[in-house]
Amino acid sequence: MRKWFLILSILLLGQFPFSAKAQGSLSFSTVTVDIWPEYDQPNVLVIYHYALPQDVSLPAKLQLLVPLSANINAVAVSDSSGTLVTASYDKTSTGEWSALSLEANSRNIQVEYYDDYQLQGDKRTYTFTWPGNYSVDAFTVSFQQPVDASGLKLTPDLGSGKVGADGLTYFNGNVGALTVNQTYSLKFEYTKTSTRLSGQNVQTSAPLDSNVQGRVSLSDYLPWILGGLGGLLAVGGIVAGIIYWRNEQKQAKRSSRRRRPSSSEQESTGDIYCNQCGKRAQPGDVFCRACGTRLRHSS
Numbered sequence: 001m002r003k004w005f006l007i008l009s010i011l012l013l014g015q016f017p018f019s020a021k022a023q024g025s026l027s028f029s030t031v032t033v034d035i036w037p038e039y040d041q042p043n044v045l046v047i048y049h050y051a052l053p054q055d056v057s058l059p060a061k062l063q064l065l066v067p068l069s070a071n072i073n074a075v076a077v078s079d080s081s082g083t084l085v086t087a088s089y090d091k092t093s094t095g096e097w098s099a100l101s102l103e104a105n106s107r108n109i110q111v112e113y114y115d116d117y118q119l120q121g122d123k124r125t126y127t128f129t130w131p132g133n134y135s136v137d138a139f140t141v142s143f144q145q146p147v148d149a150s151g152l153k154l155t156p157d158l159g160s161g162k163v164g165a166d167g168l169t170y171f172n173g174n175v176g177a178l179t180v181n182q183t184y185s186l187k188f189e190y191t192k193t194s195t196r197l198s199g200q201n202v203q204t205s206a207p208l209d210s211n212v213q214g215r216v217s218l219s220d221y222l223p224w225i226l227g228g229l230g231g232l233l234a235v236g237g238i239v240a241g242i243i244y245w246r247n248e249q250k251q252a253k254r255s256s257r258r259r260r261p262s263s264s265e266q267e268s269t270g271d272i273y274c275n276q277c278g279k280r281a282q283p284g285d286v287f288c289r290a291c292g293t294r295l296r297h298s299s
Contacts, residue, residue: 026060027135027180029053035128035186036144037117040199044115044126046070052107053137059105065097065131070113072098077106084110097131122191130184139175141186144168147198149190156186168198 034047052060066072072091076084087109089102100111117126130139145152145161145168158171175184272281272295274288281288281295288295 026056026062027053027137029136030138030140031130031136033128033130033139033141034144035141035188036198037124037126037149037188037190038146038192038197039144040197041114042195042197044117044128045073046113046115046128048109048111050109050111052104052109054107056107058107059103061103062101062109063133064100064102064109064111065094065133066100066111066113067115067129068093068096068098070098070115072100073112073114074110075100075102075112076110077104078108078110079106082108122193123189124192125187125189127185127187130178132178132181132183135180135182136178139178139184141173141175141184143171143173143186143188144198145171146190146192147196148194149192152188152190154186154188158186 028050030049030051032049034045034049036045036047037043039045046066048064050062050064052058075087075089077087079085087102087104089100092099092101102109115126117124119125128141141158143154143158147168154171156173158173161169161171164170173186178184272283272285273279274281274291274293275296276293277288277291279288279290285295287293
């Protein structure tokens, strides 16, 4: 009996290294990190783009580490159409890191957080660190230079910057493969006296002239606009003429109705009509029943 208990204990103990090895075998095919100081807030915005290998079974249980001082802005996964949707996660503290535990049903995961830089007068300093709890086949980093920043220093050096489509300067570094427990750090420092944020100062990469694709020039449509206005004026003139003609016809009809009868007509009929409005009077009337004018009786 004791012999079987010993064998069973050895088998159970052997399962723990196997489980740890299985969890440690999970890796990322690519990890891209965007570091944007003073983009839309006076601190550092860090955006992680994770991609799992094609041979990883989904859903995959992940534990993503961010600095303990980080303020989480978003945790998302992409759906079948590639659109990022918010993912649920649990946040716990492990030493100097915060662990974001989630079950990813997609191979693409994105994490965004804000972190404070060190400020000494007008000088800003910050160090980004990849914790190394997963291996990565290809790790890249991109640093966005803040507007109005001077004396920028990156450690390690990422070479010369390139102006992007938004008018901001970017420094890109291809770190390469990283193994488990292999960390990576990028330190930056610069001086800035203004409070302008980069997200409020986005510019176009080319001047907005007539050569820009999709731009509409008013001169191209000016003949059509003038022709349309001329047509509207012509139609308006015709309508005004018709209205004027109809008013003249109505005035002529009113004048014919109000025409006073001549004295010969009054003598032939024996009737008396008002000399002012032409209304026929009743026998014995002295004043017109319509307008009140004194009637003129023939002798």
